[in-house]
Amino acid sequence: MALASGVRFAPRALLRPWALLRGTTLGRTEPAAGGGGDGARRFGSQRVLVEPDAASGVAVMKLRNPSNALSLELLTELVISLEKLENDKTFRGIILTSDCPRVFCAGLDLTEICGRNPAHCAEYWKAMQELWLRMYLSSLVLVAAINGACPAGGCIIALSCDCRVLADNPKYRIGLNETLLGIIAPFWLKDTYVNTIGHRASEQALQLGSLFPPAEALQVGLVDQVVPEDQVQSTALSEMARWLAVPDHARQLTKNMMRKATADRLLRQRDADTQNFVSFVCRDSIQKSLQAYLEKLRQRKG
Numbered sequence: 001m002a003l004a005s006g007v008r009f010a011p012r013a014l015l016r017p018w019a020l021l022r023g024t025t026l027g028r029t030e031p032a033a034g035g036g037g038d039g040a041r042r043f044g045s046q047r048v049l050v051e052p053d054a055a056s057g058v059a060v061m062k063l064r065n066p067s068n069a070l071s072l073e074l075l076t077e078l079v080i081s082l083e084k085l086e087n088d089k090t091f092r093g094i095i096l097t098s099d100c101p102r103v104f105c106a107g108l109d110l111t112e113i114c115g116r117n118p119a120h121c122a123e124y125w126k127a128m129q130e131l132w133l134r135m136y137l138s139s140l141v142l143v144a145a146i147n148g149a150c151p152a153g154g155c156i157i158a159l160s161c162d163c164r165v166l167a168d169n170p171k172y173r174i175g176l177n178e179t180l181l182g183i184i185a186p187f188w189l190k191d192t193y194v195n196t197i198g199h200r201a202s203e204q205a206l207q208l209g210s211l212f213p214p215a216e217a218l219q220v221g222l223v224d225q226v227v228p229e230d231q232v233q234s235t236a237l238s239e240m241a242r243w244l245a246v247p248d249h250a251r252q253l254t255k256n257m258m259r260k261a262t263a264d265r266l267l268r269q270r271d272a273d274t275q276n277f278v279s280f281v282c283r284d285s286i287q288k289s290l291q292a293y294l295e296k297l298r299q300r301k302g
């Protein structure tokens, strides 16, 4: 969306979602249950369902991957769906939520970085950077309706939104638990954390790998509201109404003013950040600990 200043929020020249499109099924449109006009038509892909409501200018975007782990395909489909809504002047806001029981988003898909070659890890990390940039700088209002567990990369998705509503269930913990997996949040994840909960709280939470249950997440400022599970969507809609009551241009320019420096920092060193990621995760010791963590997750299931 072009702004009064001529600035476009998402750096589109740097974001090339179509180049990442691989084995996705985007572009399908189907009538929502109950039928209706354009406002009731859903579109989306295998892993992202979009339910647009043209009348209110709000679309609900639902993640529907196994555990909503951020596979390369899910990242790509998210970027494309977001771009589609941003390019459609009908829309002013998106509610991001999960279609997957008990999990909002399980974070990075560890199978994308375990036992993969450096080229694949680089492609994957670029897609992660791209989604974060697009979400963090989106001109639309993004509200996260967090209806499940929200660790690590899942927390980053939520933190890229403008507002977070979390279901009050002690199992739905949120935070950056990277250190517990033996990995380190890169500077732009750390910056996003600091921008949300402040330096001291981030310093503690990042080192300890804290995953906060709802009441603590609210107290530390990681989420804006904690509500009973059956009220998450309605509360997200009320929050959306509050944000949409502000004139778009003023809100967008203010958002840009608040977030641009953080995003620019990554834009300036995107390649170096990718190199760091690849050389770190491809180390034998890191591969071993990621593999062990994945095994533990798989065994826990049985």
Ligand SMILES: CCCCCCCC/C=C\CC(=O)SCCNC(=O)CCNC(=O)[C@H](O)C(C)(C)COP(=O)(O)OP(=O)(O)OC[C@H]1O[C@@H](n2cnc3c(N)ncnc32)[C@H](O)[C@@H]1OP(=O)(O)O
Pocket: 066, 067, 069, 101, 102, 103, 105, 106, 107, 108, 109, 110, 111, 149, 151, 152, 153, 154, 177, 178, 181, 183, 184, 185, 186, 276, 277, 280, 281, 294, 297, 298, 300, 301
């Ligand atoms: C310079 C240095 C650079 C270093 C950069 C590091 C970048 C760091 C950025 C982000 C880090 C991450 O996001 S790492 C991922 C962190 N995620 C987690 O720790 C979550 C792990 N998962 C869970 O805790 C649970 O699965 C859950 C709470 C999300 C859901 O629990 P539930 O009981 O509902 O489901 P299961 O545990 O039975 O899992 C079902 C199924 O999903 C698989 N699974 C879960 N999470 C992941 C994942 N993140 N990646 C891949 N696969 C995952 C799990 O193994 C089960 O699989 P199967 O059905 O095949 O058994």
